[in-house]
Amino acid sequence: MSTARERILEATGELLATKDALAISTRAICDRAKVGMPEIYRQFGDKQGLLTAAADIGFERFLADKRRNPLTDDPVADLRTAWDSHVGFALRNPHLYRLMFTPTGDAKPQAIHEARAILLKAVERCRDAGRLRTTPELAGQTILSANVGVCMMALSFPELFGDPAISGSVRDAVIGKITGDEREDTRIGPATVLAQALVGTLTGSAPLDGAALDRLTGALRGPDAPPSEP
Amino acid sequence: MSTARERILEATGELLATKDALAISTRAICDRAKVGMPEIYRQFGDKQGLLTAAADIGFERFLADKRRNPLTDDPVADLRTAWDSHVGFALRNPHLYRLMFTPTGDAKPQAIHEARAILLKAVERCRDAGRLRTTPELAGQTILSANVGVCMMALSFPELFGDPAISGSVRDAVIGKITGDEREDTRIGPATVLAQALVGTLTGSAPLDGAALDRLTGALRGPDAPPSEP
DNA sequence: CTCTCACGATAACAGCGCTAACACTGCGGA
DNA sequence: TCCGCAGTGTTAGCGCTGTTATCGTGAGAG
Numbered sequence: 001m002s003t004a005r006e007r008i009l010e011a012t013g014e015l016l017a018t019k020d021a022l023a024i025s026t027r028a029i030c031d032r033a034k035v036g037m038p039e040i041y042r043q044f045g046d047k048q049g050l051l052t053a054a055a056d057i058g059f060e061r062f063l064a065d066k067r068r069n070p071l072t073d074d075p076v077a078d079l080r081t082a083w084d085s086h087v088g089f090a091l092r093n094p095h096l097y098r099l100m101f102t103p104t105g106d107a108k109p110q111a112i113h114e115a116r117a118i119l120l121k122a123v124e125r126c127r128d129a130g131r132l133r134t135t136p137e138l139a140g141q142t143i144l145s146a147n148v149g150v151c152m153m154a155l156s157f158p159e160l161f162g163d164p165a166i167s168g169s170v171r172d173a174v175i176g177k178i179t180g181d182e183r184e185d186t187r188i189g190p191a192t193v194l195a196q197a198l199v200g201t202l203t204g205s206a207p208l209d210g211a212a213l214d215r216l217t218g219a220l221r222g223p224d225a226p227p228s229e230p
Numbered sequence: 231m232s233t234a235r236e237r238i239l240e241a242t243g244e245l246l247a248t249k250d251a252l253a254i255s256t257r258a259i260c261d262r263a264k265v266g267m268p269e270i271y272r273q274f275g276d277k278q279g280l281l282t283a284a285a286d287i288g289f290e291r292f293l294a295d296k297r298r299n300p301l302t303d304d305p306v307a308d309l310r311t312a313w314d315s316h317v318g319f320a321l322r323n324p325h326l327y328r329l330m331f332t333p334t335g336d337a338k339p340q341a342i343h344e345a346r347a348i349l350l351k352a353v354e355r356c357r358d359a360g361r362l363r364t365t366p367e368l369a370g371q372t373i374l375s376a377n378v379g380v381c382m383m384a385l386s387f388p389e390l391f392g393d394p395a396i397s398g399s400v401r402d403a404v405i406g407k408i409t410g411d412e413r414e415d416t417r418i419g420p421a422t423v424l425a426q427a428l429v430g431t432l433t434g435s436a437p438l439d440g441a442a443l444d445r446l447t448g449a450l451r452g453p454d455a456p457p458s459e460p
Numbered sequence: 461c462t463c464t465c466a467c468g469a470t471a472a473c474a475g476c477g478c479t480a481a482c483a484c485t486g487c488g489g490a
Numbered sequence: 491t492c493c494g495c496a497g498t499g500t501t502a503g504c505g506c507t508g509t510t511a512t513c514g515t516g517a518g519a520g
Contacts, residue, residue, distance in 0.1 A: 004498070020334060022252065026477060036499045047477065102332055102386050104250060112387060134399065141391055142399040149379015156332050157342060161371055169364065169372040173407030174400060234467065256508060266468045277508065476507065
């Protein structure tokens with residue numbers, strides 16, 4: 001038989017799968033956990049404390065999800081899959097996610113520091129690969145803020161903001177800007193690639209090469225310039 | 231003497247300035263509004279209904295704030311000032327903002343459609359100026375999602391995410407990506423401007439001009455290439 | 461005048477978070 | 491063996507909450 005604390009947390013997690021945190025009564029938790037009412041307060045002091053503890057083990061699952069993603073040799077691509085895994089977790093556990101990232105009152109889950117640290121490590125891998133344009137701290141905060149925003153809007157207004165394309169759009173904008181790694185954009189196509197190469201040359205990440213420049217101007221003067229938009 | 235409904239909404243707004251929506255009791259509202267308890271239910275049916283109505287008049291103030299910003303001849307710059315005004319409102323009215331953008335239950339404020347419409351108009355001005363790289367709908371959803379994310383993180387974790395630089399970082403990333411209008415980046419400087427001009431030419435928003443191309447290549451071959459980063 | 465209807469006051473209900481008081485268990489030390 | 495003790499279950503209760511029923515008022519419409 002498991003301990004009382006574990007049963008309470010388990011019951012809370014199960015109820016969070018279907019109901020909002022505030023719609024869960026302590027009595028319902030105790031019924032499901034086969035525990036007397038005072039047990040909650042002996043273990044967690046407070047309903048708030050119980051919810052914070054539940055948010056913390058939610059973070060653990062969240063980070064376990066992220067750790068399952070194998071690291072490739074492209075740290076920027078890893079950043080993008082981490083983003084998608086974040087969104088997936090939020091959509092799979094809406095109430096738990098809200099509890100984790102929009103806590104009520106002043107008791108914040110402790111584990112967000114750990115989440116921030118993991119994201120920081122992923123960003124530092126980009127920096128070590130020479131693919132970061134700001135400080136890792138600012139990059140991590142930027143990515144996480146935008147990521148949470150996409151999830152919260154998708155959860156709060158699914159009919160208006162549930163479109164997965166929004167996530168991709170914000171993701172590529174933020175990660176692209178921070179790493180300087182613009183994604184292929186079908187509306188612009190080869191032009192973006194050329195511009196990227198140009199920027200790379202100018203910033204010194206690639207040496208200024210006269211032959212390359214000739215090829216560039218040749219391509220510019222060449223055919224099939226995309227038509228202007230109406 | 232004002233009507234009962236107005237007094238209730240006013241009292242709710244005043245209490246929202248200091249306390250969270252869930253920490254406000256109907257009795258406290260009625261006391262402050264000099265109204266009997268049943269009046270709330272006669273007017274709004276529910277506490278949820280009252281909060282939704284309060285969120286709606288919050289949206290009205292929010293949009294009035296935005297309308298105060300005069301339109302310049304640079305629609306992209308207008309987009310950025312709208313972003314900053316959004317963040318300012320959130321920081322000035324934290325509890326009201328949470329009520330507006332993370333509603334509990336399934337009663338969503340109606341006025342978010344209006345907010346979306348206004349943002350859509352601002353984005354369409356960019357499109358009409360030839361400065362939009364996606365559909366206005368996706369652009370608006372992208373900007374609003376990221377904007378809300380920055381605010382929610384700043385409100386929920388001020389010590390970790392309260393830095394105003396985060397807002398600027400996300401803002402420039404998202405708006406820059408969507409409008410193709412990269413901001414001056416001190417790490418890259420003139421190179422970005424040149425690359426922008428190049429992209430503009432290629433996408434047809436500016437005619438392909440041989441003389442301009444010559445000037446470009448001249449500038450590229452010219453002096454003061456920024457040093458490579460360590 | 462009477463009828464109606466919006467508003468005010470009072471009291472009650474069930475449910476909530478939370479606490480006090482007490483009984484029971486198992487376990488190590490004297 | 492007995493004791494103390496820490497962890498756990500049981501019951502009852504407090505004050506507060508959202509919500510509703512009931513009744514009374516007073517002003518305007520017919």
